[in-house]
Amino acid sequence: MRAALIAGAEIDFATPDEVKGIVKQALADDRVASIVLKLRNADVMPATGVAVLDLGYPPAGRVWDLRNIWVSGIDPTASVANAIAVVCIGTPPADGTLATTGLDPSESVTRFATIPNNATFNRGVATILSEEHLFVVVAGAASTTQLVAAAQVMSSNERKAERNDW
Numbered sequence: 001m002r003a004a005l006i007a008g009a010e011i012d013f014a015t016p017d018e019v020k021g022i023v024k025q026a027l028a029d030d031r032v033a034s035i036v037l038k039l040r041n042a043d044v045m046p047a048t049g050v051a052v053l054d055l056g057y058p059p060a061g062r063v064w065d066l067r068n069i070w071v072s073g074i075d076p077t078a079s080v081a082n083a084i085a086v087v088c089i090g091t092p093p094a095d096g097t098l099a100t101t102g103l104d105p106s107e108s109v110t111r112f113a114t115i116p117n118n119a120t121f122n123r124g125v126a127t128i129l130s131e132e133h134l135f136v137v138v139a140g141a142a143s144t145t146q147l148v149a150a151a152q153v154m155s156s157n158e159r160k161a162e163r164n165d166w
Contacts, residue, residue, distance in 0.1 A: 034157075035154075035155050036152060036154055036155075037064075037152070037155050038150065038152050039151045039153060040148070040149070040150045041053045041054060041056075041150075042074070042146065042147065042148045043146075044144055044147070045141045045142065045144060046143060047143045049139060049141075049143070050138070050139045051137070051138045051139075051141075051147055052135055053135060053136045053137075053148075053149040054133055054134075054135045055133070055134040055135060055136070055149060055151050056133065057132060057133045058128055058129070058155060059130065061157065061158050061159065062130060062155050062156065062157060063129055063130065063158050064127070064153040064156075065123055065124065065126070065153060065154040065156065066089075066125070066128065066151060067120065067151075067153060067154055068118065068120050068121070068152045069119055069134075069149065069150070069151040069152075070117075070148075070149070070150045071085045071087075071112055071117055071118070071136055071138065071147070071148070071149050072115060072117075072147075072148050073116065073145060073147060074146035074148060076116050079115065080115040080138075081142065082142075083114075083115045083139070083141035084111065084112060084115070084139055085111070085115055085117070085136050085139075086103065086108050086111050086112075086136070086137045087111070087119065087134075087135075087136050088109060088137060089107055089109055089127075089128050089132050090104060090132055090133065091107075091133065092133045092135040093137075109121075115138070115141075115147075128153070134151060
């Protein structure tokens with residue numbers, strides 16, 4: 001990267017905390033129509049054999065449009081033996097409760113029969129409202145397997161979201 005300084009000019013670089021503050025402020029601003037966010041969560045497969053990786057939820061007044069999601073082990077190039085993953089939108093169950101509560105099929109967006117895997121969605125196919133979570137349920141992997149889920153969402157102002165934006 002090249003930079004030229006002119007006498008009397010100032011350059012101000014934002015710290016990571018300042019950047020987070022700017023993004024948080026932009027998300028709260030009603031004038032901001034849309035912004036792209038990258039989400040990530042990691043967990044270790046518990047002895048119960050089912051892990052829930054919660055990627056979060058939109059703040060009040062915002063909606064998320066899921067664009068891409070990736071599920072893998074800690075090494076994104078290595079297979080996770082015997083594991084399947086279900087990408088869901090709704091209320092995430094607590095780890096270890098799926099055996100008794102089950103998973104609501106209406107919350108399922110897509111399923112991966114092998115890990116690593118990813119999916120891309122067109123606008124409006126998988127919309128997450130402010131009271132819903134985006135989460136991934138992984139089953140079948142050996143306990144202590146490290147798991148990662150990452151997603152890209154378009155965060156839009158709920159009041160300003162137009163049908164053609166979705």
